[in-house]
Amino acid sequence: MSNDMHNQPKHGYYTGDIHNQFVEEHYDPKSKKIIWRTFWILLIATIVEVAIAFIPVHKEILQWTFVALTIFKSAYIVGVFMHLGKEKKSMQYSILLPFVLIVYLIVLCLIEGMYLHNIG
Amino acid sequence: MSTTTEVKPKSIWSGGFSPFNISWGKMFMWFFLVSDAFTFSSLLVAYGTMRHRFTDIWPAPGDVFTHFPFIHGHVPLAYVGLMTFILIMSSVTMVLAVDAGHARNNKSVATWLGLTIIGGLMFVGSQAWEWYHFIKGSEEGTYILADGRFARTDEYEPGKLFIWHDHHKTVIEGAEAEKLKASAVKNIKGANLIENEYGNTPLFANFFFFITGFHGFHVFSGVVINIIIFFNVLGGVYKRRGHYEQVEKVGLYWHFVDLVWVFVFTFFYLV
Numbered sequence A: 001m002s003n004d005m006h007n008q009p010k011h012g013y014y015t016g017d018i019h020n021q022f023v024e025e026h027y028d029p030k031s032k033k034i035i036w037r038t039f040w041i042l043l044i045a046t047i048v049e050v051a052i053a054f055i056p057v058h059k060e061i062l063q064w065t066f067v068a069l070t071i072f073k074s075a076y077i078v079g080v081f082m083h084l085g086k087e088k089k090s091m092q093y094s095i096l097l098p099f100v101l102i103v104y105l106i107v108l109c110l111i112e113g114m115y116l117h118n119i120g
Numbered sequence B: 001m002s003t004t005t006e007v008k009p010k011s012i013w014s015g016g017f018s019p020f021n022i023s024w025g026k027m028f029m030w031f032f033l034v035s036d037a038f039t040f041s042s043l044l045v046a047y048g049t050m051r052h053r054f055t056d057i058w059p060a061p062g063d064v065f066t067h068f069p070f071i072h073g074h075v076p077l078a079y080v081g082l083m084t085f086i087l088i089m090s091s092v093t094m095v096l097a098v099d100a101g102h103a104r105n106n107k108s109v110a111t112w113l114g115l116t117i118i119g120g121l122m123f124v125g126s127q128a129w130e131w132y133h134f135i136k137g138s139e140e141g142t143y144i145l146a147d148g149r150f151a152r153t154d155e156y157e158p159g160k161l162f163i164w165h166d167h168h169k170t171v172i173e174g175a176e177a178e179k180l181k182a183s184a185v186k187n188i189k190g191a192n193l194i195e196n197e198y199g200n201t202p203l204f205a206n207f208f209f210f211i212t213g214f215h216g217f218h219v220f221s222g223v224v225i226n227i228i229i230f231f232n233v234l235g236g237v238y239k240r241r242g243h244y245e246q247v248e249k250v251g252l253y254w255h256f257v258d259l260v261w262v263f264v265f266t267f268f269y270l271v
Helices: A031-052 A059-081 A089-119 B024-053 B078-102 B106-136 B175-182 B202-234 B237-241 B245-270
Strands: B142-144 B150-152 B160-165 B168-173 B186-188
Touching (some): A031 A059, A031 B078, A031 B245, A059 B078, A059 B245, A089 B024, B024 B202, B024 B245, B078 B106, B078 B245, B106 B202, B106 B237, B160 B175, B168 B175, B202 B237, B202 B245, B237 B245
Antiparallel strands (some): B142 B150, B150 B160
């Protein structure tokens, strides 16, 4: 199903191949169902977050639960709503790998913050 | 995805082919969003650092954001929960607009995009309401006592003083509270960039204004861009062009704004 033919720019720029906007792509009627399912997942995760904020458990357990639910929610937003799940692997890595640096920054800055607190 | 292997030329970087299998417009929107995510990450990481630095005097968000329209009394986190719902909902209408674009249904794209704009305006309005209450503060505010302690009041429990220290609350009432109030050095109401009644550090309000303000400005820009695209859809621009990639691009931006709010909601309001 080579469609290099369709890769020819019609409006002055290059596009990809099968997800190319100029090729009459196959419309998936199931996509609406996936969107609404994602909506319910996000809504329930948010309700759970607000609800557990009032549960008197250990603060650290609560905080890690919040972080886990946030990453869970963002995975659905990025993967389904922003269609990153349907992009090429190389594209996915180009977008996601830079955030390793942010994880590094978080670790560094939280250690720094706690140190500043301890020295008063 | 399944067919990408079949169209592979000798080298995917040798030209005449999109290596990432994506149009340049969408790819550049993605990389802009990565850079924007770095900016937001830096703001939130700075917030986290200072919160750890001043962990003893940092206010608990559940004690600050307690207002809800038409409800008398404290309803912690309910309003931001509602704002989160509004933004997720507008994200859903946006992805439905993109989906309608794939189905080449011009009318449906216009409907969903219109609903997205309404959702965005509702969110910006909610944020304005939240800012108004944050800046205005409570009726009696907070007293800075002579010994430097920070004593908050509660408009629903008049006559009481709440002294916070190291996440522990001491309640003082009656004559003793009146005496402390009379000897207080200062009475702070609401919040500005120099002081605020919520916590004994200006940083709390500064981060609130900066992070939610920066995000709110993104939402506002998103609404403006959505309105431009909406009128293009109504004018049949994309119908004539044969594809709705422009809707996909603004959709990416809009979902990103929702994504950032998910993080702001967790790290500013919940944790």
